[in-house]
Amino acid sequence: xxxxxxxxxxxxxxxxxxxxxxxxxxxxxxxxxxxxxxxxxxxxxxxxxxxxxxxxxxxxxxxxxxxxxxxxxxxxxxxxxxxxxxxxxxxxxxxxxxxxxxxxxxxxxxxxxxxxxxxxxxxxxxxxxxxxxxxxxxxxxxxxxxxxxxxxxxxxxxxxxxxxxxxxxxxxxxxxxxxxxxxxxxxxxxxxxxxxxxxxxxxxxxxxxxxxxxxxxxxxxxxxxxxxxxxxxxxxxxxxxxxxxxxxxxxxxxxxxxxxxxxxxxxxxxxxxxxxxxxxxxxxxxxxxxxxxxxxxxxxxxxxxxxxxxxxxxxxxxxxxxxxxxxxxxxxxxxxxxxxxxxxxxxxxxxxxxxxxxxxxxxxxxxxxxxxxxxxxxxxxxxxxxxxxx
Amino acid sequence: xxxxxxxxxxxxxxxxxxxxxxxxxxxxxxxxxxxxxxxxxxxxxxxxxxxxxxxxxxxxxxxxxxxxxxxxxxxxxxxxxxxxxxxxxxxxxxxxxxxxxxxxxxxxxxxxxxxxxxxxxxxxxxxxxxxxxxxxxxxxxxxxxxxxxxxxxxxxxxxxxxxxxxxxxxxxxxxxxxxxxxxxxxxxxxxxxxxxxxxxxxxxxxxxxxxxxxxxxxxxxxxxxxxxxxxxxxxxxxxxxxxxxxxxxxxxxxxxxxxxxxxxxxxxxxxxxxxxxxxxxxxxxxxxxxxxxxxxxxxxxxxxxxxxxxxxxxxxxxxxxxxxxxxxxxxxxxxxxxxxxxxxxxxxxxxxxxxxxxxxxxxxxxxxxxxxxxxxxxxxxxxxxxxxxx
Numbered sequence: 180x181x182x183x184x185x186x187x188x189x190x191x192x193x194x195x196x197x198x199x200x201x202x203x204x205x206x207x208x209x210x211x212x213x214x215x216x217x218x219x220x221x222x223x224x225x226x227x228x229x230x231x232x233x234x235x236x237x238x239x240x241x242x243x244x245x246x247x248x249x250x251x252x253x254x255x256x257x258x259x260x261x262x263x264x265x266x267x268x269x270x271x272x273x274x275x276x277x278x279x280x281x282x283x284x285x286x287x288x289x290x291x292x293x294x295x296x297x298x299x300x301x302x303x304x305x306x307x308x309x310x311x312x313x314x315x316x317x318x319x320x321x322x323x324x325x326x327x328x329x330x331x332x333x334x335x336x337x338x339x340x341x342x343x344x345x346x347x348x349x350x351x352x353x354x355x356x357x358x359x360x361x362x363x364x365x366x367x368x369x370x371x372x373x374x375x376x377x378x379x380x381x382x383x384x385x386x387x388x389x390x391x392x393x394x395x396x397x398x399x400x401x402x403x404x405x406x407x408x409x410x411x412x413x414x415x416x417x418x419x420x421x422x423x424x425x426x427x428x429x430x431x432x433x434x435x436x437x438x439x440x441x442x443x444x445x446x447x448x449x450x451x452x453x454x455x456x457x458x459x460x461x462x463x464x465x466x467x468x469x470x471x472x473x474x475x476x477x478x479x480x481x482x483x484x485x486x487x488x489x490x491x492x493x494x495x496x497x498x499x500x501x502x503x504x505x506x507x508x509x510x511x512x513x514x515x516x517x518x519x520x521x522x523x524x525x526x527x528x529x530x531x532x533x534x535x536x537x538x539x540x541x542x543x544x545x546x547x548x549x550x551x552x553x554x555x556x557x558x559x560x561x562x563x564x565x566x567x568x569x
Numbered sequence: 570x571x572x573x574x575x576x577x578x579x580x581x582x583x584x585x586x587x588x589x590x591x592x593x594x595x596x597x598x599x600x601x602x603x604x605x606x607x608x609x610x611x612x613x614x615x616x617x618x619x620x621x622x623x624x625x626x627x628x629x630x631x632x633x634x635x636x637x638x639x640x641x642x643x644x645x646x647x648x649x650x651x652x653x654x655x656x657x658x659x660x661x662x663x664x665x666x667x668x669x670x671x672x673x674x675x676x677x678x679x680x681x682x683x684x685x686x687x688x689x690x691x692x693x694x695x696x697x698x699x700x701x702x703x704x705x706x707x708x709x710x711x712x713x714x715x716x717x718x719x720x721x722x723x724x725x726x727x728x729x730x731x732x733x734x735x736x737x738x739x740x741x742x743x744x745x746x747x748x749x750x751x752x753x754x755x756x757x758x759x760x761x762x763x764x765x766x767x768x769x770x771x772x773x774x775x776x777x778x779x780x781x782x783x784x785x786x787x788x789x790x791x792x793x794x795x796x797x798x799x800x801x802x803x804x805x806x807x808x809x810x811x812x813x814x815x816x817x818x819x820x821x822x823x824x825x826x827x828x829x830x831x832x833x834x835x836x837x838x839x840x841x842x843x844x845x846x847x848x849x850x851x852x853x854x855x856x857x858x859x860x861x862x863x864x865x866x867x868x869x870x871x872x873x874x875x876x877x878x879x880x881x882x883x884x885x886x887x888x889x890x891x892x893x894x895x896x897x898x899x900x901x902x903x904x905x906x907x908x909x910x911x912x913x914x915x916x917x918x919x920x921x922x923x924x925x926x927x928x929x930x931x932x933x934x935x936x937x938x939x940x941x942x943x944x945x946x947x948x949x950x951x952x953x954x955x956x957x958x959x
Binding site: 214308312370373379380388405416427429441446469477511 | 701
């Protein structure tokens with residue numbers, strides 16, 4: 180099949196593109212956004228792993244979370260493994276010996292897909308806050324345009340954790356004919372008040388930083404590093420469980436026998452958080468953080484279907500596997516159960532698994548054997564029904 | 570008994586003193602702090618309610634939480650009720666017809682007691698970061714010096730919620746002969762890793778604000794308002810429960826029928842949080858926030874007693890009533906249970922009550938009839954044993 184060549188980019192995320200592809204979509208028909216604006220042409224950066232089979236029936240769309248990217252495996256210029264390298268590869272649950280994996284940077288992101296830090300074709304300036312506010316549905320529309328471009332009429336599966344789960348649910352709801360299966364992990368059909376509140380703290384931290392410059396920091400040659408680091412620190416706490424923080428750090432001190440009676444990082448958990456904040460700002464754009472958190476806040480499949488979530492999936496042919504984790508307090512199990520109840524009410528084919536884990540929300544990115552086992556089983560069953568001949 | 574006259578203050582919290590008293594303590598014997606420094610003389614701002622009886626046996630020391638002050642009832646210059654006006658007053662659980670209530674602003678605070686925003690007597694400049702880092706034990710030492718000044722040899726009860734609970738536990742542990750009873754509400758014997766992490770986010774938000782000026786903002790005539798507001802917003806989420814946020818706000822929009830596709834406060838919960846942040850900076854000092862959060866982080870009655878919490882209360886004559894709330898995720902019930910188990914192991918007289926509430930940590934400040942009933946019962950029983958003749 181045709182693959183686009185890696186294209187040069189004018190964004191700060193140039194390095195992130197090296198091992199990926201970038202395509203311009205929406206030349207003829209622009210992307211109609213929920214806000215009313217139209218976007219086109221727009222750039223979409225993506226990676227693929229494995230081989231598309233002859234009848235193009237083995238594609239799995241992997242949707243990334245808030246701060247993820249199109250590199251779940253083998254990220255360029257990084258000594259770190261990709262964010263789902265445990266999940267994707269030969270012999271792994273998303274087995275690249277059998278499946279063709281597509282993973283794109285989301286619309287509004289900062290790893291090469293059109294978003295706030297990208298240079299506008301019309302003005303030669305970064306989008307900044309002139310980028311239209313996008314939604315999860317817009318992200319999914321862009322993904323579908325990418326699938327059209329790749330010649331993939333129907334996915335075998337759409338899968339993702341956290342915001343990726345929102346995309347998987349949105350995809351299955353809006354394009355039921357375009358995927359055989361959907362796996363939303365650690366997600367929800369609508370963002371909760373508490374989660375909106377945490378996102379708002381992060382946005383306020385960014386916008387409070389004078390170096391944010393009203394969103395025009397790229398033109399000013401600055402970046403709201405301190406504000407973005409604080410946003411990341413606050414968010415990072417929500418990704419872990421109290422038990423995981425206790426197990427990892429407890430009240431252990433940082434290389435010292437006693438506290439220092441000062442405001443340096445005395446406790447290991449402080450040092451860890453500071454590190455999370457400072458490394459994040461090297462890989463993420465502050466405006467993209469505003470846009471993507473906003474998209475998550477706006478996500479509400481319930482109200483979009485008249486308050487009846489089952490209507491989002493009425494007569495769906497998609498097979499669902501909904502997964503949650505016991506210690507996830509950001510997207511707790513009741514929010515996955517709400518999805519499952521709606522799917523049951525819609526007479527959908529749905530499996531539900533709540534996985535016992537003390538790792539919190541981040542469990543979907545970590546070594547969770549039960550998660551892998553559940554996914555292997557579900558995908559194998561789907562492959563048999565789909566006639567994929569594994 | 571002798572009462573100090575309201576004294577003028579040079580701190581930004583001048584107004585907060587108007588209805589209270591301020592005394593200078595530590596003239597002859599300075600306060601020896603855990604960090605090794607000595608403080609003296611130092612100012613202590615406090616309020617009293619009710620009347621001390623002839624044998625000085627009816628005093629209750631009320632210890633305030635992180636952002637509380639010495640005005641639980643009738644705060645000056647405020648249209649708002651005090652933070653414990655439901656709890657303290659004639660006929661209320663802390664009945665001012667029977668008890669003499671003492672409430673002091675904590676050491677390191679910003680309502681008139683010696684702390685970072687106060688003007689140093691020696692230099693005529695604000696303390697700022699030159700104020701010594703203090704601990705919960707230091708706060709309690711200062712409270713005991715105030716009780717000495719007031720001629721109160723032994724309290725009837727020491728009581729407080731959250732950081733007030735830490736002080737109540739510390740007081741009972743360090744001065745068992747100086748109180749008949751102790752009531753730690755929604756507290757813990759040591760600050761958890763997750764709570765240290767949230768405090769660190771708040772401190773980083775403050776210190777990231779250029780207007781913090783390395784702590785010297787008072788000299789510079791500025792204040793880190795944006796950073797302090799972000800710190801307050803993040804903290805405020807932890808004071809509520811997910812259920813309370815959902816009940817109060819859910820995903821309700823702010824005076825609008827649909828979202829605005831922008832970064833203004835679309836959701837009511839965002840507007841509420843922004844309001845919490847912006848009003849907080851008018852009443853609280855950023856450096857005091859650093860110092861008091863640090864004191865809470867350092868609190869660890871377990872490690873200070875060789876890892877055996879029961880040793881903190883060995884052979885204690887104090888009667889305890891430990892209270893927690895089901896939906897409090899900042900100081901969850903297991904942390905109160907740890908205290909109760911230790912008190913049991915120390916053969917102490919202890920009652921424990923977990924109160925069913927969906928209001929989260931802040932329940933201790935709110936209208937919780939079961940809390941009031943439990944306190945009335947406990948205090949009445951103690952009053953009978955103490956021969957207070959109610």
